Structure formats: structure tokens, C-alpha cells
Amino acid sequence: MKTELIVDRLSVDRIRRHVVTDAVGRHIYLFDEIPSTNDALRELARAGAEEGTIVLAEAQSAGRGRMGAAWFSPSGLNLYVSVLFRPAIALASVPVFSFIASLAMTDTIWSVGLSATIKWPNDVLVDRRKVGGCLVDIATKAGHVDHVILGTGINLNVPSAELRATLGDAASAAGSMAELAGHLVDRNVFTATLINCLERWLNVYMMDGPTAILTAWRSRDALAGQDVVVRGEGTTYRGRADGVDGTGYLLVHDAAGVRHRVLTGEIRLAGAPDEA
Numbered sequence: 137m138k139t140e141l142i143v144d145r146l147s148v149d150r151i152r153r154h155v156v157t158d159a160v161g162r163h164i165y166l167f168d169e170i171p172s173t174n175d176a177l178r179e180l181a182r183a184g185a186e187e188g189t190i191v192l193a194e195a196q197s198a199g200r201g202r203m204g205a206a207w208f209s210p211s212g213l214n215l216y217v218s219v220l221f222r223p224a225i226a227l228a229s230v231p232v233f234s235f236i237a238s239l240a241m242t243d244t245i246w247s248v249g250l251s252a253t254i255k256w257p258n259d260v261l262v263d264r265r266k267v268g269g270c271l272v273d274i275a276t277k278a279g280h281v282d283h284v285i286l287g288t289g290i291n292l293n294v295p296s297a298e299l300r301a302t303l304g305d306a307a308s309a310a311g312s313m314a315e316l317a318g319h320l321v322d323r324n325v326f327t328a329t330l331i332n333c334l335e336r337w338l339n340v341y342m343m344d345g346p347t348a349i350l351t352a353w354r355s356r357d358a359l360a361g362q363d364v365v366v367r368g369e370g371t372t373y374r375g376r377a378d379g380v381d382g383t384g385y386l387l388v389h390d391a392a393g394v395r396h397r398v399l400t401g402e403i404r405l406a407g408a409p410d411e412a
Contacts, residue, residue, distance in 0.1 A: 146323055163190065165189075180220070181285065216287075231384030235349050270287065291313060293314045296315045363405070366388055
């Protein structure tokens with residue numbers, strides 16, 4: 137791997153040099169180490185933080201992914217970022233709204249020369265290896281959505297050897313963008329690009345509606361037409377993924393021809409190693 141690019145620590149000033157947004161990133165909080173960027177932003181949201189507020193951390197001591205899985209969060213190598221949104225949408229609309237995160241991630245990864253796809257709901261793959269994912273936190277008030285937090289973790293410059301040492305066999309399903317691209321990734325530029333892309337997809341959702349988001353997301357779907365294994369609470373079955381419906385549910389036809397609408401659970405490609 138080439139190492140001619142020396143990546144410094146995250147800097148709000150350096151990030152802002154490349155940010156061209158109106159709302160997302162207006163307020164950015166950068167921490168050296170915190171338990172979770174989502175948890176920190178949740179406290180700010182409860183205190184009245186405005187839409188577009190961002191929490192970044194060099195490291196997380198209690199980072200997590202979907203289904204409560206721990207997220208490997210070494211210091212100074214990757215990107216751990218949470219963004220606050222206050223969309224005037226129904227609770228049932230949140231799954232499709234959350235797709236703006238994976239769309240922004242794939243756009244940002246493409247900007248450094250890698251081809252990325254999305255594994256439902258918001259995991260991002262490069263060469264079929266997971267390099268990033270999104271954890272969605274929702275708060276309601278009087279039955280309405282008060283805020284949505286989209287927390288993103290992306291493996292940027294972590295060496296594959298460190299992934300293997302920490303994750304063991306699960307590392308075979310994970311990837312580092314630096315290893316895949318053959319060069320280190322400028323974390324400040326990458327962060328700014330992600331912020332810009334998030335606002336662009338937020339505007340698409342607000343101006344063109346969820347249909348535009350679904351159309352874009354489906355064009356990047358890594359699972360459509362593939363054999364998958366679905367693990368839910370107390371059940372595991374194999375079937376064929378048939379994309380997502382209009383509400384963001386994953387559609388899976390099992391071996392008996394029964395169609396399942398999946399909103400929660402662990403999904404993996406049949407024959408692929410278990411993920412971290």
C-alpha cells in the first residue's frame with residue numbers, strides 16, 4: 137500500500153475548508169474519545185440542538201452497530217460521525233429517510249475511486265466487504281418524530297492486520313478503504329465530502345420525496361436477486377432477496393415461496409462469512 141499521503145488528526149477547521157452546505161455541519165463537535173457519537177448527539181438533541189448538528193470522535197469506547205453489535209473503533213484511523221436531523225415525517229417514513237446515509241456514504245467512497253454498493257439496510261460494501269455502516273436512532277414526541285440521528289462508522293485507514301487481530305474470523309467480511317484503494321484516505325476531506333453528500337440527499341428527500349431516494353438506493357442494492365440468510369429473533373431462514381418495498385422493508389422469498397417483509401434482523405449473503 138502506498139503511504140505518500142500523511143493523514144493528520146481530524147480538525148474542524150480543515151473539514152470546514154471543504155464543506156459547502158447550508159444546514160448539515162453548521163455546528164460540529166469533535167471529541168478525542170467518547171463512548172458513542174450517537175449517545176453524545178442524543179444528549180445534544182434533547183437539549184435542543186438544531187438540525188444538521190454533527191458529533192465526531194477520534195475513537196469510541198462503546199461504539200455499536202445494528203442489533204447491538206460492537207463496532208471496532210480504533211483511534212485516529214477511521215471515521216465515526218453522527219448527524220442530527222429533525223424531519224417533519226411520519227414514524228413509518230424513517231426507514232426510507234435513513235437511506236440518505238448509505239447513499240451519501242457510497243457517493244463519498246466513489247469520490248476516492250472505489251466502487252461501493254449497499255447491503256440492506258445501510259451497510260456499505262466495497263468488493264463485497266463491509267467498509268461502513270449506519271446506526272439509526274429515533275426519538276418521538278407526542279407520537280411524532282422529534283429527531284433522527286444517523287450514526288456512521290467507516291473503516292478508512294485501519295490496517296487489515298489490525299482488523300484480523302481484533303475481529304478474528306469475522307475480519308474476512310470486513311474491509312479497509314486504504315487497503316482496498318492502495319493509499320491512505322485523507323480523513324478531513326472524506327468527512328467534508330460525506331457532509332456535503334448528506335445535505336444533497338437530504339435535499340433530494342425533501343424536494344423529490346421518498347420515491348427518488350428509493351430509486352437511487354435500488355440502483356446500488358447489493359442484495360437484489362441474491363440468495364441470503366436471514367437471522368431474526370428465534371428464527372433463521374434462507375431465501376432470495378427481491379429488493380425493498382416502498383416503505384424500506386427488505387423483501388425475501390424463502391424456499392417455500394413465502395414472501396417475508398424484513399425490517400429487523402441480520403442479513404448476509406448465502407455462503408458469505410459472518411460479519412463483525
